[in-house]
Amino acid sequence: SQTIHQWPATLVQPVGSPLSLECTVEGTSNPNLYWYRQAAGRGLQLLFYSVGIGQISSEVPQNLSASRPQDRQFILSSKKLLLSDSGFYLCAWSVRREGGYTFGSGTRLTVV
Amino acid sequence: GESVGLHLPTLSVQEGDNSIINCAYSNSASDYFIWYKQESGKGPQFIIDIRSNMDKRQGQRVTVLLNKTVKHLSLQIAATQPGDSAVYFCADRFQGAQKLVFGQGTRLTINP
Numbered sequence: 001s002q003t004i005h006q007w008p009a010t011l012v013q014p015v016g017s018p019l020s021l022e023c024t025v026e027g028t029s030n031p032n033l034y035w036y037r038q039a040a041g042r043g044l045q046l047l048f049y050s051v052g053i054g055q056i057s058s059e060v061p062q063n064l065s066a067s068r069p070q071d072r073q074f075i076l077s078s079k080k081l082l083l084s085d086s087g088f089y090l091c092a093w094s095v096r097r098e099g100g101y102t103f104g105s106g107t108r109l110t111v112v
Numbered sequence: 113g114e115s116v117g118l119h120l121p122t123l124s125v126q127e128g129d130n131s132i133i134n135c136a137y138s139n140s141a142s143d144y145f146i147w148y149k150q151e152s153g154k155g156p157q158f159i160i161d162i163r164s165n166m167d168k169r170q171g172q173r174v175t176v177l178l179n180k181t182v183k184h185l186s187l188q189i190a191a192t193q194p195g196d197s198a199v200y201f202c203a204d205r206f207q208g209a210q211k212l213v214f215g216q217g218t219r220l221t222i223n224p
Binding site for chain 2: 006032034041042043044046049051088090092094096097099100101102103104105106108
């Protein structure tokens, strides 16, 4: 069966520090991968998605970047965090152009 | 489209009553629709989905209704229980697209 792993679960980082959040998927090949951010009490904002290794689509201009070094690995990064980067970050995967997403358990990021 | 910056609308229901959560979508070419449930601090979880060649689909205590004429989707939860308290998101995908478009979400609260 397919599983998605996202870590860490919580993270507190100072302003100006770097960020690396990792997401891996098991049990499937060639998945579409997604990064979402959710502010407290708000909806889901798509940040990046990827349809293959090295293929990244950015949805909104921001202080973040994404990379897909392997088929089932998706990484969200920042060189210098801002206070506004705080939020709940969710990784998800899907079969290409089919069905819905399966979400990870999320990372709660607090920038202080 | 996505309204990620807005506060979530709230629906309050008495325990044991039926809940109806509504969603409007904008793309008449959408052919796949899905509902997610997100409990506090967790990633969204799949509830039920429906394709555009259907008007209704039933699961365990949940029913999704699709009205393509007015581009409206609803989720009905029968005999609402305290464990149904969560934020509910609808999403749709237009034919051939790589990604889902999420609605803003509705917070369902259960009154004892």
